[in-house]
Amino acid sequence: MYNFVNLSAAMLAVVIPGTVTWSYAVFTLVFVVGLVAIFVRGEWQEARGLDKLILFGPIFYAAPLGAVSIPAASFVTLAGTLKRVRWILVMLPEVASPCTMTT
Numbered sequence: 001m002y003n004f005v006n007l008s009a010a011m012l013a014v015v016i017p018g019t020v021t022w023s024y025a026v027f028t029l030v031f032v033v034g035l036v037a038i039f040v041r042g043e044w045q046e047a048r049g050l051d052k053l054i055l056f057g058p059i060f061y062a063a064p065l066g067a068v069s070i071p072a073a074s075f076v077t078l079a080g081t082l083k084r085v086r087w088i089l090v091m092l093p094e095v096a097s098p099c100t101m102t103t
């Protein structure tokens with residue numbers, strides 16, 4: 001059983017796309033840095049009650065934003081590739097411009 005678990009983890013490391021792995025890595029990094037910043041600055045000790053929950057607001061905003069920026073950046077870099085397959089839109093005019101469809 002132990003060898004099977006190690007083999008499964010190794011297979012997952014190979015099968016999961018790099019974009020997904022980097023997204024999770026960036027999310028984790030931003031989240032941990034945000035938590036450390038809250039405690040190092042002493043904001044956690046100063047906050048009372050529900051104010052402690054509000055301290056997590058910037059982290060819950062920045063961490064997903066950082067995670068999404070990785071796939072978004074790869075999409076922008078693939079724009080040249082997407083331009084080359086523009087012929088698909090020529091073959092399917094109703095997909096290319098749905099406003100020009102006649103009823």
